[in-house]
Amino acid sequence: MRTKYIVAGLVIVAFVIFGAISFMQNNIEYVSAKGAEKTNRTVQVKGTWMKDMQSYYDPKTNTFHFYMVDDQKTVLPVVLAGAKPNNFEIANDIVAKGRYENGVFQASEVLTKCPSKYQSKTGPQASSQAATSTLN
Amino acid sequence: MLGRVLIFAAFGGMLTATFAYIYNFFTGDEKALKVARIGYHVGAISVILTAGFFMNMLLTHQFQYTYVWSFSSLELSAPLLVSTFYAGQEGSFMLWTMYTAIIGLILMVYSRKHHYESSVMGIYSAIASFLVLLAVVKNPFEHVWQTWPQNVKAGFMPDDGRGLNPLLQNFWMVIHPPILFLGFASTAVPFAHSISGLLRKDYKKWINVAVPWTLFSSAVLGFGITLGGFWAYETLGWGGFWGWDPVENSSFIPWLVAVASVHTLLVQRRTGGFLRANFIMGMMPFLLVLYSTFLTRSGVLGDTSVHSFVTPGMWVYILLVALMAFFAIIGFGLYFFRVKDIPKQKINYTLTSREFALFLGAASLVIIAGFTLIGTSAPLITNILNGKASAIDTSYYIKTNLPLAILMAAMIGFGQLFWWKKSNSQTLLKTMQLPVLAASILTIIVIFAGMHDFSMILFFLASAFAFFVNLQIAYKIAKGNPKFMGASLSHIGVSLLFIGIIASAHYDKxxxxxxxxxxxxxxxxxxxxxxxxxxxxxxxxxxxxxxxxxxxxxxxxxxxxxxxxxxxxxxxxxxxxxxxxxxxxxxxxxxxxxxxxxxxxxxxxxxxxxxxxxGNRLRTTQYGISVPLNLNQPVSLGKYTFTFKGFQVPENQRQAMMNGQAFQLGSLIDLTTADGKTETILPTNKINPGGQTELNSVHTKSGDQFTVTDVRVDDKTKEASITLGYMPSAKSQDVSLLTQAEQPQNRKEVxxxxxxxxxFINLVWGGVIIMVIGFIVTWRRRREELMKEAS
Structure with a gap:
């Protein structure tokens, strides 16, 4: 009877450790642009898109190239695997997920944070004005 | 106004039912039972009327209501207009509440027949009361002028609504949420039965009454989740059917546990084992639905997902936490209060018994649910540990769940081969022959076809084995009594689903x-x-x-x-x-x-x-075309080749720079034209101590204007680079570059x-459909058996 509990306990402990290690390994930390340059782990960098700098899509590699700047004003060149993300033009903030390699941030995903994605802040009047202006 | 009154009536009715049922349970007072039934009917009918009233205001385009204005518009087709009912948070909660109310009406008759009414309905009415309370706290009938008092005058009637999010405007929006929410709502029934069993000290028989509902939840939730996956694949263009997104996970986790409980309840029916664990298993799907709702609806996930989570306000947040805590405390509290009293059946199962295989299968389902739950809660966990919310990479889910899925697939096969208590090794080997042989041959074929990843080969072998075992058994049962085919069908479905997942997600090109x-x-x-x-x-x-x-x-x-x-x-x-x-x-x-x-x-x-x-490489600013230049790397554009030769700080500015005062920074740039002539320019920027820069443009003799709009020095490599703004003179042919940068129409579209x-993605869809049919077959059989027992 006791051995059964010990075996069950050990199995549970093994799973917990396995889960915890996987969790730590795959947890994507938020770091600054400087922090991203120092590590080869997959991290997230929050910042804004530098609209005045060069940005383009390269169809040969299916990558989108742009520059972002973080809160500490560090400029980070980003190469995103994929096309220009949704909401890119109007995003207040962007979050790039990936790792720093050979002088650029190789992003696997770029999330865009928009002021009001699914909820209106202004209410109906503002929007009905907008509707009439497009009709004119 | 009528809507508000109905909501309060519903709350009053449900609350009355809760207390009257509980009073009846403890005292046996017949009058209280009558009051409780009337109370529940008042509550349920009010909920249904509220929903009808709510639907009516959507169908008749009453845009003075915030909800109607926010989610619908005149142009929507009738089915989509109906679907706006649950497009927002208030509406989806109302849909859940309405299902709960209607299921309760059926449950009342059902539990009366099986003599569990007061305890089951008492708990169930408490759940319904809490759900109605959400509508009390977050009024679905708010007017636009109440929502935006600064911007909108009282009595204002907008001409049209904002409309439904175009992402949601398709057939799946009409069908997926109603099915999923029916599944969510139905998990409350096994929960109520589990609590009722503990209250009545009825530790054994409660499961017979609860099992059909667990099967119903599993079938409906499973179907709902699949429709969501199909929606993501077919319309949203996510590229796959599953993305481990919090919203997907939040319906997946309760489903996994519901399916696991189907298995542990079965063990109890057959052998009397898992008596204690089954109370927890009966409660968990509902508690997990509450937790998932909290995760995805309270705003705690913040900005860590592609889905946008609107923060619903403090009261909804508090209520969701209270809802979760209340029922978890009641459930676990009662369990620990009673646990000593629950008899322990000693079962001597061997490694080759069906009980053991069922236990391993159910355990892997629960652990998969646990890993998924922890991953989904990562923003919450990291927020507590590090003070900063961060999500987890989706590879986490695959890494942790794959070994368990392999184990589960193997158990789906062995579980059907083993006998209860102990298997006869000779018959076992005999029945195993054919499936093992078929699975091995198929695995060898796929290895030659290019499957080289060891864990995938193992997963495929286990899934193929499970498929052939269950196919063999399904064939035998079909010849005898097809009513008993449910389990084999579900297992065939799951094995096909696994094979479909391996092929479509790991071997796509x-x-x-x-x-x-x-x-x-x-x-x-x-x-x-x-x-x-x-x-x-x-x-x-x-x-x-x-x-x-x-x-x-x-x-x-x-x-x-x-x-x-x-x-x-x-x-x-x-x-x-x-x-x-x-x-x-x-x-x-x-x-x-x-x-x-x-x-x-x-x-x-x-x-x-x-x-x-x-490419779209040309960008323009007010300073003309932006030309990014790295040190000594020539870039050709229009009539010039630009070379950035380095920075230059004039003699008289160096002292200022050293002292950290404002100074002039010059950028030395060579302009080479096609005829080989080189002109050097030195545009300067005044760098202020605060970091702001003042730009000074320079002009060449031909009238072109140059401005350095950005200077950078790489921290690591110390390499300098600049962005040069080139504004060609009006006479220059390069003026066309400006229009080209802004209007790329004259170039070819790519x-x-x-x-x-x-x-083999069709195996995913086909597998799930077979699995759900299996659940329905078993559900019907269990119901029939129960009817016979009762009559």
Whole structure:
């Protein structure tokens, strides 16, 4: 009877450790642009898109190239695997997920944070004005 | 006003029912039972009327209501207008509440028949009361002037609503949420039965009454989740059917535990084991639905997911926490209070008993649910540990769940081969022969076909084994009594699903293909040609790609547009050549084409971007065309070749720079023209101590203007680079560059698409459908058995 509990306990402990290690390994930390340059782990960098700098899509590699700047004003060149993300033009903030390699941030995903994605802040009047202006 | 009154009536009714039922349970007072029944009927009817009233205001376009204005508009078709009912948070809670109320009416009759009414309905009414309370706290009948008192005058009636998010405007929106919410609502029934069992000290028989409901929840939730997966695959263009997104996970976790409880309840029926654990298993699906709702609806996940989570306000947050805590404390509290009293049945199961296989299978389901739960809660966990919320990479889920899935697949096979208590090893070996042989042959074939990843081979072998074992058994049962086929059908479905997952998610092939207008390209044996656009409505554009194979040619309209509703976000909808393609009705020839090419694999075409030949590399600012320049790397543009030679700080400025005062920084740039003449310019910027820069433009003799708009020094490499603004003089031919930068229309369009081959994805859909049918077959059989017992 006791051995059964010990075996069950050990199995549970093994799973917990396995889960915890996987969790730590795959947890994507938020770091600054400087922090991203120092590590080869997959991290997230929050910042804004530098609209005045060069940005383009390269169809040969299916990558989108742009520059972002973080809160500490560090400029980070980003190469995103994929096309220009949704909401890119109007995003207040962007979050790039990936790792720093050979002088650029190789992003696997770029999330865009928009002021009001699914909820209106202004209410109906503002929007009905907008509707009439497009009709004119 | 009427809506508010109805909500309060519903709350009053449900609360009365709760207390009267509980009073009746403890005292046996018949009068209280009558009051409780009336109370519940008042509550349920009020909820249904509230929902009807709410639906009516949507159907009649009463835009003075915030909800109607926020989620609907005049242009929506009737089915979509109906679907706006649950497009927002208040509405989806109301749908859940309405299902709960209606299920309760059935449950009342059901539990009365089985003599559990007061305890089951007492708990159930408490759940319903809490759900109604959500509508009390977050009024679904708010007027626009109450929501935006600064912007909107009282009594204002908008002409039209904001409309439904275009991402939601499709058939799946009409069908997926109602089914999923029915599944969510139904988990409250096993919960109520579990508590009722503990209250009554009825430790054994409660499960007979609860099992049909658990099966019902499993079937409905499973079907609902699959529809969501199909929606993501077919319309949203996520590229797959599962993304481990919090919203997906939040319905997946309760389902896994519900399915696990189907198995542990079965063990109790057959052997009397798991008496204690089954109380927890009966409670968990509902508690997990509450937790998942809290995760996805309270705003705690914040900005860590692609889904946008609106913070619903403090009261809803508190209420969701209270709801979760209240029922968890009641459930676990009562369990620990009673646990000593619950008899322990000693079961001596051997390693080759069906009990043991069922236990391992159920345990893997629960642990998968646990790992998924922890991953989904990562933002919450990291927020507590590090003070900063961060999500987890989706590879976490695959890494942790894959070994368990392999174990589960093996148990799906062995569980059906083993006998209760102990298996006879000779018969076992005999029945195993055929499935093992078939699975091994199939595995060897796929290894030769290119499967080399060891864990995938193992997963495939286990799944194929499970498939053949259950096929063999299903065949035997079908010859005898097909009513008993449920379990084998479900297991066949799950094995097929596993094989479909392995093939479509791990052995899919991607290609990114640039398609210049009218220039065909080849991909996976198909000729693809972008032939132009069709305007679908004033927002949506279809980019038509002709797909050709042999003599058959079909148009794939790939839809991509900037959605005004989503503040200009780009929406992309794929086009899929698959067995599930509605265009076969309008193009009969397509059926033959799909039948020939898409039986075992889908061709998934997804639009990525519309570019212009040569790329969109030119950007303009008020200083002209932006030219990024790295040190000593010439860049040619228009009539010039630009070379950045380095920075220059004039003598008289150096002291200022050293002292950290404002100073002038010059950038030395060579301008070389085609005839080889080089002119050197030195535009300067005044760098202020605070970091702000003042730009000074310089002009050449020909009238071109140059401004350095940005200077940078790489922290690591110390390499300098600048961005030069080039504004050509009005007389220069380079003026055309400005228009070219802004209006790329005069260059050739290039449609960038991603083409993917998804092998055997039909096994995913087919497998799930077979699995759900299996659940329904078993559910019906258990109900019939129960009817017989009761009568």
């Amino acid at each position: 991607h290609m990114t293909i640039p398609l210049p207008l009218n220039e065909p390209a080849n991909a996976f044996g198909y000729k693809l040609e972008y032939v132009g656009t069709t305007q679908i409505d004033n927002e949506k554009t279809a980019y038509n790609v002709i797909v050709q194979n042999g003599n058959s040619k079909f148009n794939a309209p790939l839809v991509m547009y900037a959605s005004a509703y989503n503040d200009g976000a780009v929406m992309r909808h794929p086009y899929i050549f698959s067995l599930v393609n509605y265009d076969i009705f309008s193009h009969p020839a397509l059926l033959a084409f799909i039948g020939k090419n898409m039986m075992t694999r889908d061709l998934y075409l997804s639009p990525q971007a519309l570019e212009y030949e040569g 449609l960038i698409i991603e083409a993917t081959i998804k092998p």
